[in-house]
Amino acid sequence: MSTIFGIPPQALFGQLLLGLINGSFYALLSLGLAVIFGMLNVINFAHGALYMLGAFVAWLLLTTAGIGYWWALLLAPLVVGAFGVVLEKTLLSRLYKLDHLYGLLLTFGLALIVEGAFRHFYGVSGQPYPIPDLLRGGQNLGFMFLPNYRGWVVVASLVVCLATWYAIERTKLGAYLRAATENPVLVQAFGINVPLMITATYGFGVALAGLAGVLAAPIYQVSPLMGSNLIIVVFAVVVIGGMGSILGAVLTGYGLGLLEGLTKVFYPEASNIVVFVIMAVVLLIKPAGLFGRER
Amino acid sequence: MATEIHAVRRETAAPATGRPAMPGLLALAVLLLVLIAAPYVLYPVFVMKVLCFALFACAFNLLIGFAGLLSFGHAAFFGGAAYITAHTVKVWGLPPELGILLGTAFAATLGLAFGALAIRRQGIYFAMITLALSQMVFFMALQLKFTGGEDGIQAVPRGHLFGVIDLSQSMSMYYTVLAVFLFGFAVIWRTVHSPFGQVLKAIRENEPRAISLGYRTDHYKLMAFVLSATLAGLAGGTKAIVFQLATLTDVQWQMSGAVVLMTLLGGIGTLLGPVVGAALVVTLENYLAASNLPVPVVIGVIFVACVLLFRRGIVGEIAARFGNKRP
Numbered sequence: 001m002s003t004i005f006g007i008p009p010q011a012l013f014g015q016l017l018l019g020l021i022n023g024s025f026y027a028l029l030s031l032g033l034a035v036i037f038g039m040l041n042v043i044n045f046a047h048g049a050l051y052m053l054g055a056f057v058a059w060l061l062l063t064t065a066g067i068g069y070w071w072a073l074l075l076a077p078l079v080v081g082a083f084g085v086v087l088e089k090t091l092l093s094r095l096y097k098l099d100h101l102y103g104l105l106l107t108f109g110l111a112l113i114v115e116g117a118f119r120h121f122y123g124v125s126g127q128p129y130p131i132p133d134l135l136r137g138g139q140n141l142g143f144m145f146l147p148n149y150r151g152w153v154v155v156a157s158l159v160v161c162l163a164t165w166y167a168i169e170r171t172k173l174g175a176y177l178r179a180a181t182e183n184p185v186l187v188q189a190f191g192i193n194v195p196l197m198i199t200a201t202y203g204f205g206v207a208l209a210g211l212a213g214v215l216a217a218p219i220y221q222v223s224p225l226m227g228s229n230l231i232i233v234v235f236a237v238v239v240i241g242g243m244g245s246i247l248g249a250v251l252t253g254y255g256l257g258l259l260e261g262l263t264k265v266f267y268p269e270a271s272n273i274v275v276f277v278i279m280a281v282v283l284l285i286k287p288a289g290l291f292g293r294e295r
Numbered sequence: 296m297a298t299e300i301h302a303v304r305r306e307t308a309a310p311a312t313g314r315p316a317m318p319g320l321l322a323l324a325v326l327l328l329v330l331i332a333a334p335y336v337l338y339p340v341f342v343m344k345v346l347c348f349a350l351f352a353c354a355f356n357l358l359i360g361f362a363g364l365l366s367f368g369h370a371a372f373f374g375g376a377a378y379i380t381a382h383t384v385k386v387w388g389l390p391p392e393l394g395i396l397l398g399t400a401f402a403a404t405l406g407l408a409f410g411a412l413a414i415r416r417q418g419i420y421f422a423m424i425t426l427a428l429s430q431m432v433f434f435m436a437l438q439l440k441f442t443g444g445e446d447g448i449q450a451v452p453r454g455h456l457f458g459v460i461d462l463s464q465s466m467s468m469y470y471t472v473l474a475v476f477l478f479g480f481a482v483i484w485r486t487v488h489s490p491f492g493q494v495l496k497a498i499r500e501n502e503p504r505a506i507s508l509g510y511r512t513d514h515y516k517l518m519a520f521v522l523s524a525t526l527a528g529l530a531g532g533t534k535a536i537v538f539q540l541a542t543l544t545d546v547q548w549q550m551s552g553a554v555v556l557m558t559l560l561g562g563i564g565t566l567l568g569p570v571v572g573a574a575l576v577v578t579l580e581n582y583l584a585a586s587n588l589p590v591p592v593v594i595g596v597i598f599v600a601c602v603l604l605f606r607r608g609i610v611g612e613i614a615a616r617f618g619n620k621r622p
Contacts, residue, residue: 043419094603100419101365102602105559108552109598116591232548236427239420269438276431280412283424287415 007265013144015261021150021219023257024157025051027250028212029234030241031161034249035168036205038181039198042092042103048231049114050206052224054080054213056118059129059222069132073214080210081203088202093195111228118224126221153215160211161250168246177201236279242292252290318617322567330473339465340537341581345574346476347534352557352569353483354526360564361487362519363499367422367551368409368429369527372402374546375432376528381448381541382441391454391462395475395532402528403521405432410520414513426548433546447542451535468537475533479526484566486522495519527554549591556594559601562608571610 029047036044044050057079058072067075087110095102131149138147168174180187180194188194213227220226234253241252256275264271282290333342351373358364380398383389389397413424436442443449453462462468486492497505498512505512535541544550553576561572576594583590605612 037419043423091599091603098606101422102606104365104367104419104422105555106599106602108555109595109602112552112591112595112598114595116589116593116595120589120592228548232426232430235423236430239416239423239427272434272438273431276427279424279427283412283415 009143010145012265015265016258017144017146017150017261018264019258019261020154020254021257022260023254024154025212025216025230025253026234026237026257027161027253028157028208028215029230030237030249030253031164031246032205032208032212033234033238034241034243034246035164035208036202037243039177039201040088040092040096040103041100042095042107043100043235044202044205045104045107045231046087046111046114047107047206047209047234048227048229049111050080050084050227051209051213051216051230052118052227053083053114054210055129055217055222055226056122056213056224057210058214058217059127062129069214069218073211076214077207077210080213081207084206085199085203088199092202093198111231115224115228122224124223124225126223126226129217129222131218149218153219156215157212160208164208165246165250233275236275240275240279240282240289242289244289244292248289248291319566326567326570327477330476334466334469339469341577343469343472343537344534345577346472347530347537348554348557348577349570349573350476350479350533351527351530352554352561352573353480353566354523354530355554356558356563356565356569357483357486357526358519358523359558360568361492361499362495362516364414364516364520365422365555366413366425366520366523367548367555368425368427369524369554370546370548370550371409371429371432372406372524372527373531373534373550373554374436374541374543375405376402376531377535377541377545378436378442378448380532380535381451381539384454384536385448385451386441390458391456391536395529395536398532398535399525399528402531403525406521406524406528407517410517410524414516414520426551429546429551430548433543433548436543436546442541445543447540448535449540451539451541453536453539462536472533472537475529479529480566480570482522482526487566491515491518552598553594556598556601558608559606560597560608562611562614563606565608565610565614568608568610572608575609 029051033044033047036042036047054076057076058069061067061072061075062069091106091110092103095106135149135152138145139151140146168177176187176192177197180192180197184194216226237252237256238249240256241248243249256278259278260271260274263274270277330342330346333339351369355366355369358366376395376398378398379401380391380394383397384391384394409425409428412428413421416424437444441448453468456462456467456471460467460471462471494505494510494515497508497510498515502512531545534545557572557576558569559572560575561570562568579593579597580590583593601608607615
């Protein structure tokens with residue numbers, strides 16, 4: 001068969017792969033947002049900026065210190081996570097007693113600062129980041145050509161998402177975390193350091209964004225604007241999935257990425273807005289989101 | 296949600312209910328005199344810009360300050376109306392008043408659609424939904440034919456108001472904009488001090504209780520949303536005539552952020568706060584554009600400082616200091 005629904009299979013699978021890649025980033029970012037929201041009740045508007053920061057740290061490590069991709073994969077999330085811990089300790093923690101909307105406004109301001117600073121120093125044009133030697137080339141799967149690096153991104157993000165799910169749902173630390181989400185006062189009364197857990201959760205959530213940034217660096221160019229447009233789509237993903245469940249956030253991320261890829265094949269004009277349209281439909285049918293519960 | 300609304304109430308200085316307090320009236324009178332005299336002292340186009348953004352911020356404030364709903368997508372109404380006004384005036388050749396009217400009507404329709412979707416969720420979700428929906432408008436403005444993509448719609452003729460007043464004269468343009476602003480401001484004033492406004496405040500303070508008293512709070516919230524979107528559209532349409540321009544900047548999420556900042560800086564829930572905030576932010580942007588400082592960073596720092604240090608905003612702080620006690 002040379003075409004599927006009048007589309008050459010090469011183009012179809014190519015776009016589906018692209019959708020899966022986008023979906024990997026949606027999943028990683030919405031996972032971080034959901035983890036942070038569960039613990040802090042804050043929607044982290046700076047998530048996109050921190051994703052960008054992760055990519056920039058990797059790029060700076062390479063260009064200034066000659067430190068390559070694999071070390072960057074470890075170091076950049078650590079740097080971003082440490083930055084997040086500082087933000088949480090010095091700024092965010094002052095707002096917990098107030099309306100949650102102030103957390104949103106604060107992180108919005110932080111996003112403007114981080115993005116604006118990088119724009120000031122590096123301009124808006126993208127910086128190329130080379131694919132690591134180990135992952136160059138690709139596989140011919142018979143029906144399509146799969147670049148190694150893209151396959152790696154999908155696998156790596158799946159592993160990270162599943163590991164996070166396992167850590168939160170199946171380990172003792174995760175049990176503490178879930179308990180503290182439900183009732184922080186009671187958990188603290190049992191002698192668990194809840195403020196520390198909150199800080200660690202924020203650090204972990206933004207480290208995920210930093211990791212996503214490093215993974216994205218060789219695919220998209222490293223640019224100060226790479227986070228801000230992505231984060232709005234991720235917000236829509238989060239509204240569609242609901243932030244009640246970790247697995248839900250991940251599944252919605254991949255699903256919407258694929259759907260976006262399909263739209264690019266069949267009706268390219270709508271590919272930018274398809275996620276928002278789906279959000280509107282989900283709001284009409286199930287306002288709490290596909291996996292959500294009303295809080 | 297109830298707890299969230301409580302928090303908003305504690306942070307915002309409630310305006311005078313019923314009969315407006317004397318200091319408030321005095322401040323209004325001073326403001327009016329300043330605005331009438333302003334074009335003789337300052338560059339008229341600059342003051343017109345301030346007025347357009349002040350109306351935009353007042354419209355936004357109607358929603359957050361009096362109904363407790365944070366919309367992060369008001370750029371869609373402002374910019375959407377700007378595009379419609381610019382298109383109808385330039386391509387269809389309509390007179391400016393009709394163009395602005397059509398732009399405003401478009402914003403109202405859009406507000407009805409977005410509002411109906413967004414009020415299905417509350418708090419943070421409400422903000423995210425409005426942001427996502429407005430991003431959809433942004434992509435449409437980027438892709439549709441009539442919006443001119445990256446260029447926007449340029450060289451929109453100002454035309455003659457009601458076929459008589461030549462708006463290419465900057466003074467007649469200025470007083471037209473002032474009239475539009477005063478009209479919008481009066482609508483907001485009237486709304487806030489009406490029984491409808493009282494119900495909105497009741498919803499902001501305690502929604503479950505408002506429901507238990509028999510108010511269909513969703514209807515009230517939707518009406519507030521549509522009204523706010525309409526006035527934001529009025530501001531956007533007027534802006535398109537003043538600057539003879541509608542561009543992607545008007546529909547971008549940064550614009551939604553800017554209006555949040557203006558309101559926050561001036562004082563959420565105060566009538567004059569958004570005007571003060573808009574004047575400050577526009578002035579600041581003008582000065583920064585000439586300097587070497589990165590604008591978003593400065594704006595971001597002000598944002599963070601506002602949230603951490605003075606959440607009542609400038610007018611809110613003044614009202615709290617100098618006795619403007621709640622009657």
